[in-house]
Amino acid sequence: MERFLKSKLKNGRFVDVSANRSRIMSSIRGKSNRSTERALRLALVRAGVSGWRLHVVDLPGKPDFFFPSHRLAVFVDGCFWHGCPRCGHTPRTRTAFWKAKLDRNRQRDIKAKRSLSNLKIKVVRIWEHSLNTPSDLSRTVSRLKSMLRR
Numbered sequence: 001m002e003r004f005l006k007s008k009l010k011n012g013r014f015v016d017v018s019a020n021r022s023r024i025m026s027s028i029r030g031k032s033n034r035s036t037e038r039a040l041r042l043a044l045v046r047a048g049v050s051g052w053r054l055h056v057v058d059l060p061g062k063p064d065f066f067f068p069s070h071r072l073a074v075f076v077d078g079c080f081w082h083g084c085p086r087c088g089h090t091p092r093t094r095t096a097f098w099k100a101k102l103d104r105n106r107q108r109d110i111k112a113k114r115s116l117s118n119l120k121i122k123v124v125r126i127w128e129h130s131l132n133t134p135s136d137l138s139r140t141v142s143r144l145k146s147m148l149r150r
Helices: 017-028 038-048 096-116 134-149
Strands: 063-066 071-075 122-125
Touching: 017 122, 038 134, 071 096, 071 134, 096 122, 122 134
Parallel strands: 071 122
Antiparallel strands: 063 071
């Protein structure tokens, strides 16, 4: 954990965190998440969209999907972790830490977008809530397909 975030915690670490809460938070994965990335990947395959690479580590921000021939980077952002204006929130416990954490995530997203734009790569950010229902997922895939046609 970064020094800045540790400064927001008492003694630089979490205290009084239940074992259950710790287990829940540690089970959240950054990639191949079932509710977001895997859902979109399956929808893209079903729609016949191909030509992407997953988690390209040599690009700023490590996009979840990258379409090299179209120079298009797609990030699938969790509503909580990236501070969705529609459904994201700051927890009521350890508020200073979480506010700092979520702000840093947003700043990192902005920096990655700026870096990719400098490389002439278009960036699309897809919120988790736009993958929740079949109609939302279909609309998201249609949006991506139209971007790839251009």
